[in-house]
Amino acid sequence: MTYTFAPIGVIRSCFPDKFGIPRQPRLVTAARARLELLPGFNREEAFAEIVGFSHIWIVFVFHDCLGEGWKPRVRPPRLGGRKTVGVFASRAPYRPNPIGISAVELIGIERSARGLALHLRGVDLLDGTPVLDIKPYVPYADAIPEARGGFAPSAPDHRWPIAFAPQAERQIAAADPSGARELRLLITQVLAQDPRPGYMDRYPERRRFVMRLYDLEITWQVQTDGILVTEIAQPNHSNSQCGAELGPIGGGDRDGDNLGDASVGRERPKCNG
Amino acid sequence: MTYTFAPIGVIRSCFPDKFGIPRQPRLVTAARARLELLPGFNREEAFAEIVGFSHIWIVFVFHDCLGEGWKPRVRPPRLGGRKTVGVFASRAPYRPNPIGISAVELIGIERSARGLALHLRGVDLLDGTPVLDIKPYVPYADAIPEARGGFAPSAPDHRWPIAFAPQAERQIAAADPSGARELRLLITQVLAQDPRPGYMDRYPERRRFVMRLYDLEITWQVQTDGILVTEIAQPNHSNSQCGAELGPIGGGDRDGDNLGDASVGRERPKCNG
Numbered sequence: 001m002t003y004t005f006a007p008i009g010v011i012r013s014c015f016p017d018k019f020g021i022p023r024q025p026r027l028v029t030a031a032r033a034r035l036e037l038l039p040g041f042n043r044e045e046a047f048a049e050i051v052g053f054s055h056i057w058i059v060f061v062f063h064d065c066l067g068e069g070w071k072p073r074v075r076p077p078r079l080g081g082r083k084t085v086g087v088f089a090s091r092a093p094y095r096p097n098p099i100g101i102s103a104v105e106l107i108g109i110e111r112s113a114r115g116l117a118l119h120l121r122g123v124d125l126l127d128g129t130p131v132l133d134i135k136p137y138v139p140y141a142d143a144i145p146e147a148r149g150g151f152a153p154s155a156p157d158h159r160w161p162i163a164f165a166p167q168a169e170r171q172i173a174a175a176d177p178s179g180a181r182e183l184r185l186l187i188t189q190v191l192a193q194d195p196r197p198g199y200m201d202r203y204p205e206r207r208r209f210v211m212r213l214y215d216l217e218i219t220w221q222v223q224t225d226g227i228l229v230t231e232i233a234q235p236n237h238s239n240s241q242c243g244a245e246l247g248p249i250g251g252g253d254r255d256g257d258n259l260g261d262a263s264v265g266r267e268r269p270k271c272n273g
Numbered sequence: 274m275t276y277t278f279a280p281i282g283v284i285r286s287c288f289p290d291k292f293g294i295p296r297q298p299r300l301v302t303a304a305r306a307r308l309e310l311l312p313g314f315n316r317e318e319a320f321a322e323i324v325g326f327s328h329i330w331i332v333f334v335f336h337d338c339l340g341e342g343w344k345p346r347v348r349p350p351r352l353g354g355r356k357t358v359g360v361f362a363s364r365a366p367y368r369p370n371p372i373g374i375s376a377v378e379l380i381g382i383e384r385s386a387r388g389l390a391l392h393l394r395g396v397d398l399l400d401g402t403p404v405l406d407i408k409p410y411v412p413y414a415d416a417i418p419e420a421r422g423g424f425a426p427s428a429p430d431h432r433w434p435i436a437f438a439p440q441a442e443r444q445i446a447a448a449d450p451s452g453a454r455e456l457r458l459l460i461t462q463v464l465a466q467d468p469r470p471g472y473m474d475r476y477p478e479r480r481r482f483v484m485r486l487y488d489l490e491i492t493w494q495v496q497t498d499g500i501l502v503t504e505i506a507q508p509n510h511s512n513s514q515c516g517a518e519l520g521p522i523g524g525g526d527r528d529g530d531n532l533g534d535a536s537v538g539r540e541r542p543k544c545n546g
Contacts, residue, residue, distance in 0.1 A: 003278050007276075049424060052421065055420045138297065139421075141299070144328055147410050155413040
């Protein structure tokens with residue numbers, strides 16, 4: 001017996017790549033997304049009263065992991081990528097049925113000529129993620145603050161100090177003149193969590209990375225006392241420092257240690273969501 | 274684009290019928306279930322470290338609702354079955370993709386000749402429910418106690434007083450001699466929520482009901498000051514008072530007002546889960 005589902009919507013988020021996606025929802029409050037409803041589900045009445053809920057569940061497909069199979073054991077980043085746990089004791093994306101659930105903040109509903117869309121905040125969802133269902137977050141049923149959280153008992157408490165080079169500050173102002181994208185806050189929150197895969201401590205010489213947020217390439221360096229953002233570029237207008245040669249994930253692929261392997265262990269993917 | 278999923282396990286619960294299933298998980302703490310893993314997922318290593326989590330998410334299919342289609346508006350029992358809300362503002366089972374999520378208590382893992390099974394408590398899952406995924410409940414990511422809960426801001430606070438007729442007390446003792454099924458507590462908790470559909474106030478003359486828990490038929494009466502449990506019978510040994518003529522849901526079907534219509538509005542199904 002199998003069950004076949006068709007998406008009801010698609011996520012348009014600030015995360016075009018896996019690299020940089022928060023490991024759980026709401027860790028990066030500035031991470032925004034639009035959930036665009038597909039034809040047939042683009043009906044306002046199907047969302048009546050939803051704005052009474054501050055948060056909603058997004059039930060989605062880890063579409064970027066499809067066809068890659070699953071492994072019974074994964075390496076959660078919370079355990080430094082060194083210890084394995086069972087896939088069902090993790091939120092890793094490479095699951096027998098690659099379905100994710102994510103509780104995010106509902107900001108509002110947009111009705112436009114393009115159709116109906118939900119505005120979300122605090123997402124950990126890859127741009128293009130197919131959405132199978134939307135449910136209200138019902139605190140009396142869903143919130144169990146006293147639950148015992150195994151190897152992830154609380155949010156990661158380490159936050160890297162983030163600094164911006166003067167050039168990067170100017171480029172942020174130019175790329176986000178109205179501040180609508182909360183770009184400085186978004187970059188700070190994403191980098192403060194250290195998006196590097198756990199295996200990066202095997203590459204101590206690698207200190208320069210590029211990640212994409214929206215249509216921008218963010219170049220940053222790991223320093224002894226924190227992370228320095230050096231450049232914000234739009235690829236269409238990029239200079240040689242933002243070329244594809246760095247790649248969003250950096251040296252991993254070149255060393256045969258690809259992101260896929262590293263992201264298997266994530267409680268929440270780098271892989272889509 | 275569609276996505277096809279195969280179950281990894283099946284729920285064996287105390288709820289053989291929709292009638293009586295709690296409207297959310299953990300409202301009935303005595304509701305127990307076994308989650309039996311299917312071949313291929315029956316691997317202990319895939320569950321390593323899961324017992325460190327007190328609660329887990331069950332991602333399941335509302336299998337009893339398949340093929341019945343969805344409606345953009347539903348009638349949540351929390352609104353007395355009189356007001357409609359959008360299906361995506363509800364946890365009703367008749368959804369475009371009939372996927373449910375339920376956070377339940379993980380009691381332990383059973384390894385036996387029959388295979389691997391998880392022992393669960395506080396379930397709202399119909400016996401036979403196909404399970405698509407199991408995830409740890411991560412409190413820092415999943416618990417949002419400050420969330421605003423729309424039309425269901427808190428757990429239903431009304432609890433009916435439940436009394437047992439002397440005959441029913443004797444029958445419980447005989448049916449659950451070791452107390453392992455917590456039968457008296459289970460019956461009390463299920464009935465205290467009043468499992469009758471919202472539309473039953475249209476049938477004030479109807480006061481006698483039969484519901485099934487495990488392999489037992491529980492007969493009860495609505496009285497002015499509460500609910501009286503009159504009989505606990507095993508159908509194989511039943512007398513004429515527990516015949517099929519009452520049916521688990523009672524007069525609804527005969528009046529063209531079937532359970533399906535009533536359960537559409539449930540935040541969590543009578544329909545499977």
